[in-house]
Amino acid sequence: MRVAIYAKGLEIEIEPPPGGLLSAKFHTINPLGTIPCLMLEGEVPLPESAAILEYLEDKFPDPPLRPAHAEGRAHVRLLQRIGELQITTPLVELARLDGRATSDPTFATWLTRLIRGLSSLQIYLKEEGFAAGPQLTLADCQLAPALFLLPKVAGQIGKPNLLSAYPSLMRYFDSVTKHTAVQKVLDEMTPAWSGQAKAA
Secondary structure, three states: OHHHHHHOOOOOOOOOOOOOOOOHHHHHHOOOOOOOEEEEOOOEEEEOHHHHHHHHHHHOOOOOOOOOOHHHHHHHHHHHHHHHHHHHHHHHHHHHOOOOHHHOOOHHHHHHHHHHHHHHHHHHOOOOOEOOEOOOOHHHHHHHHHHHHHHHHHHHOOOOOOHHHOHHHHHHHHHHOOOHHHHHHHHHHHHHHHHHHHHO
16 A cells, blocks of 8 residues: 555555554454555545555556556456465465464465465566566555565565575566665565564
8 A cells, every 4th residue: 555655646644553453442443453444534444455555546546556458457456466365465374373383284274375376476477677567556566565575474484585486576576676665665664574573
C-alpha cells in the first residue's frame, strides 16, 4: 500500500493501529484485525491490501499503476495474487514460528507453498525492470516488500540462501528497489524488522 501512496504522491497519514494490532479498540474499527487498513471518508474502514490498492488506483488514477489493456491488467492481478497468497502469507506464517520452525508440523507445508510461489513468480515476471513490464504497477507494490522480507525470514528458518536459487527474482528485486517509492518503503521497513529480530 505504501508504495502506491508514495508513487502517486498522496498525502495519506500512516499511523499504527490504535491501541495495538490485537487491541479491542482496533478490532472495533476493523473487525478483521489486519493491517493495512485505510480509513475512507466518513471513517469507513477498508482493510486488505489488494482492496486498498484497487481503491487508490480508482480514486487517484494518475500516475496509473495498472496497464491500459485488459490482458496487462490480468497479468498484474496474477502477480499480485502470487505475491500475496504464495509468498507473503507463507513468509508471515514461517516468521510466526519464531525459532521452532523445523519442529512445527506446519513448517513443511508453508515452506513448500513459498517455494512454489517463488517458482511461479519466476515464470510470470517480465524482464523489463518491473514485474509486469517497463513501468511500476500494483504488482510491484505487493512483490517488492515481500521479497525484502524473504531473505530475513529464510535466515530465521535455516535457509539463508533461498533467494539466490532464483536469479531472475534477484535481478527483479535489484531493479525495483531503484524506484524512489519502493526504496522509501523498504527504508521504513528496515528499522521495524531490525527491532523484531532483536526481540526474537
